[in-house]
Amino acid sequence: ERRIDQIRASLPEDADDPVVRRFSTDEIPILRLSVSSHLSPGDLYQLLDDRVAPIISNVSGVGSVTLIGAQQREIQVVMDNDKLKAYGISPGQVAQAVSANSSTYPAGNVEGGDDRLSINLDARAITVDDLRRTVVRESADGSRILLQDIAAVTDGLSEATTYNRINGQPGIGMQIVKQSDANAVEVSKGVKARLSQLKTELADTGFDYKIAIDQSLYTLSSANAVMFDLMLAVLIVGVVMLVFLHSLRSSLFVLVALPSAMIPTFILMYAFGFSLNLMTLMALSLVVGILVDDSIVVLENIYRHLEMGKTRWTAALEGRNEIGFTAMAITLVDVVVFLPLALSGGMIGNILREFSLVVVFSTLMSLVVAFTLTPLLASRWGKLEHLTKDTLWGRFSLGFERAIDRLQAWYGNMLAKSLRRKRWVLITVLVLIIGSIALLPAGFIGATFIPDSDRGEFLVQLETAPQASLALTDQLTQEAERIILKHPEVIDAFTNVGTQSGQMGGSGSANANLAEINVKLVPKTQRPFSSVEFGTILRDELGQIPGLKTTVTQTRITGSANTPIQIAVKGTDMDSLWKAARMIKAITAATPGSDYVQYSTKSPKPEVRVRLDQDRMAAMGFTSTDIGIAVQTAFRGNDRSKFKEGGDEYPINVRLDQEDRRDVNSVRDLMVTNSKGATVQLSQLAEVYEDVGSSVLQRTDRLNSITINSAAV
Numbered sequence: 001e002r003r004i005d006q007i008r009a010s011l012p013e014d015a016d017d018p019v020v021r022r023f024s025t026d027e028i029p030i031l032r033l034s035v036s037s038h039l040s041p042g043d044l045y046q047l048l049d050d051r052v053a054p055i056i057s058n059v060s061g062v063g064s065v066t067l068i069g070a071q072q073r074e075i076q077v078v079m080d081n082d083k084l085k086a087y088g089i090s091p092g093q094v095a096q097a098v099s100a101n102s103s104t105y106p107a108g109n110v111e112g113g114d115d116r117l118s119i120n121l122d123a124r125a126i127t128v129d130d131l132r133r134t135v136v137r138e139s140a141d142g143s144r145i146l147l148q149d150i151a152a153v154t155d156g157l158s159e160a161t162t163y164n165r166i167n168g169q170p171g172i173g174m175q176i177v178k179q180s181d182a183n184a185v186e187v188s189k190g191v192k193a194r195l196s197q198l199k200t201e202l203a204d205t206g207f208d209y210k211i212a213i214d215q216s217l218y219t220l221s222s223a224n225a226v227m228f229d230l231m232l233a234v235l236i237v238g239v240v241m242l243v244f245l246h247s248l249r250s251s252l253f254v255l256v257a258l259p260s261a262m263i264p265t266f267i268l269m270y271a272f273g274f275s276l277n278l279m280t281l282m283a284l285s286l287v288v289g290i291l292v293d294d295s296i297v298v299l300e301n302i303y304r305h306l307e308m309g310k311t312r313w314t315a316a317l318e319g320r321n322e323i324g325f326t327a328m329a330i331t332l333v334d335v336v337v338f339l340p341l342a343l344s345g346g347m348i349g350n351i352l353r354e355f356s357l358v359v360v361f362s363t364l365m366s367l368v369v370a371f372t373l374t375p376l377l378a379s380r381w382g383k384l385e386h387l388t389k390d391t392l393w394g395r396f397s398l399g400f401e402r403a404i405d406r407l408q409a410w411y412g413n414m415l416a417k418s419l420r421r422k423r424w425v426l427i428t429v430l431v432l433i434i435g436s437i438a439l440l441p442a443g444f445i446g447a448t449f450i451p452d453s454d455r456g457e458f459l460v461q462l463e464t465a466p467q468a469s470l471a472l473t474d475q476l477t478q479e480a481e482r483i484i485l486k487h488p489e490v491i492d493a494f495t496n497v498g499t500q501s502g503q504m505g506g507s508g509s510a511n512a513n514l515a516e517i518n519v520k521l522v523p524k525t526q527r528p529f530s531s532v533e534f535g536t537i538l539r540d541e542l543g544q545i546p547g548l549k550t551t552v553t554q555t556r557i558t559g560s561a562n563t564p565i566q567i568a569v570k571g572t573d574m575d576s577l578w579k580a581a582r583m584i585k586a587i588t589a590a591t592p593g594s595d596y597v598q599y600s601t602k603s604p605k606p607e608v609r610v611r612l613d614q615d616r617m618a619a620m621g622f623t624s625t626d627i628g629i630a631v632q633t634a635f636r637g638n639d640r641s642k643f644k645e646g647g648d649e650y651p652i653n654v655r656l657d658q659e660d661r662r663d664v665n666s667v668r669d670l671m672v673t674n675s676k677g678a679t680v681q682l683s684q685l686a687e688v689y690e691d692v693g694s695s696v697l698q699r700t701d702r703l704n705s706i707t708i709n710s711a712a713v
Contacts, residue, residue: 069164
């Protein structure tokens with residue numbers, strides 16, 4: 001970030017601020033919703049921007065609120081190119097005149113006695129009519145050319161660059177990201193409570209919202225799964241201990257070890273600033289069995305000493321000491337496996353740090369409990385049960401003991417035979433180990449960074465031709481929506497047109513030929529296929545739409561959708577890079593198991609290229625700045641000037657009429673003016689022609705880069 005700050009001043013004046021993003025699972029949006037009302041699109045945006053978004057931002061734990069598909073109020077100055085030619089005026093002159101009539105200037109101070117007052121010169125147009133009467137040029141004879149003579153000035157909405165819909169109904173999307181140290185469930189609950197309150201307060205506007213994505217629901221389901229695992233573990237451990245030790249109180253000793261190990265684990269989680277999130281819940285679910293292992297081993301050995309006729313105190317002390325080193329070794333093996341994951345850097349460390357440390361905390365706490373609390377309970381209340389055939393439980397326990405004795409005898413016999421054939425046993429073990437390892441490269445066992453899970457959600461990313469307009473992309477996307485929504489298994493379809501989200505929660509791409517639909521399905525118990533299978537069905541159906549490329553990827557625990565196979569090609573020469581990328585794409589596509597292979601960068605798109613002639617420019621007194629401002633104002637628009645009304649500021653956008661921005665000839669015929677007032681057509685100063693160029697430049701380690709992405713069957 002410091003390096004970027006150093007070069008920030010050298011960036012173009014109207015360039016957006018650079019954004020540095022560090023990947024974190026905490027920075028993935030926890031809520032995505034679509035807002036609608038009876039208001040006009042501009043008024044709805046104003047309501048969301050002025051009132052709703054600030055209120056949501058003040059909810060404890062909310063990091064940022066982003067609006068998608070919004071059109072804000074804008075004063076539009078639409079220039080007529082024919083009139084510009086007739087008067088010999090360039091778009092840059094118009095933008096300068098508008099800027100001069102919508103600015104304020106500090107003009108010094110006046111001092112008198114003990115008072116000092118600053119002078120503020122206000123040259124802003126008060127009304128739109130005032131703006132229309134802006135003088136663009138005044139001739140020597142006193143005649144004036146006003147803005148209204150060469151342009152239509154209207155109070156309207158900014159040009160749509162994105163669209164947002166939910167289930168085909170238009171609205172404005174709202175994306176909410178929590179702070180890195182906030183609890184996702186609590187933030188989601190607070191935001192939904194505030195939205196419900198706003199719905200009541202803004203009932204007269206018809207304010208309504210529909211939640212498309214709520215990551216806290218998955219966290220809650222994970223928490224419920226952990227609680228179920230805990231209860232199931234308690235039940236199974238209790239039954240196992242009861243069957244093997246034949247004592248209810250012995251089973252209770254082990255069951256006490258479970259909360260006794262988890263409580264200090266929660267304390268350590270709090271001390272380290274961890275919350276109950278997906279990673280920590282997965283860790284707790286994993287260690288449920290580990291938490292009682294040490295106590296079971298220690299307690300069983302204590303009971304073995306009791307069976308030898310020792311007192312409870314002696315049996316507890318000697319039983320724990322005898323098995324202590326073994327229990328410690330078993331526990332430290334788990335610690336040695338998981339601790340390095342917590343210390344690793346990069347993406348792996350970012351994702352697995354909390355997961356690994358919670359496993360380490362709970363495992364160490366279970367060892368402490370097994371060495372302290374379990375022997376203490378056994379020394380005070382431990383008791384051998386004397387089994388008789390007089391009761392049903394006694395007969396069952398005696399039968400179980402006989403079965404265990406037979407198993408021990410069989411095991412002893414097998415062990416003796418194995419020791420007599422050490423060489424064959426060793427060879428067999430080595431063959432099994434090598435064979436097991438060979439299963440991975442042979443393709444019998446797959447490998448992936450994050451496995452797919454049926455969350456009932458997946459992402460459909462759409463791409464039209466590189467030169468496609470937003471209107472065409474929206475038309476094809478609506479057709480895709482109709483196909484998706486006709487399936488009864490679909491609950492919600494949350495659509496963004498003109499943008500796509502990035503991978504692993506990063507920033508995405510914004511382009512008129514891009515769109516995405518986040519699809520939410522009914523619970524898996526209510527559908528005959530998995531979300532992966534349904535995604536394949538939809539991809540085949542959407543593939544029938546002409547001119548539309550479709551990618552379907554599953555949403556994973558990170559809340560993002562990513563391809564499992566990514567091959568990066570880097571180099572300096574783009575032609576050679578594309579040649580290599582095409583070869584790798586062909587090889588990947590021909591590899592069994594690969595599916596829907598595509599490039600990370602979008603296809604090259606047609607563009608209009610303006611190559612300036614430096615000699616002609618110098619001869620006619622033009623600079624590249626003169627021409628650049630004129631072309632940019634005419635076709636992109638200049639919205640740096642502001643119109644103030646009622647304490648709010650709205651952009652004034654100066655640009656050519658849509659009819660004058662249709663083809664390459666519109667660029668050639670553009671009028672440009674130099675600092676001396678001379679006006680000529682752009683074609684006299686530059687070669688204007690159609691070409692093909694990259695829509696996005698991707699670099700890795702300062703080298704041009706293309707990534708080949710592939711799904712896996």
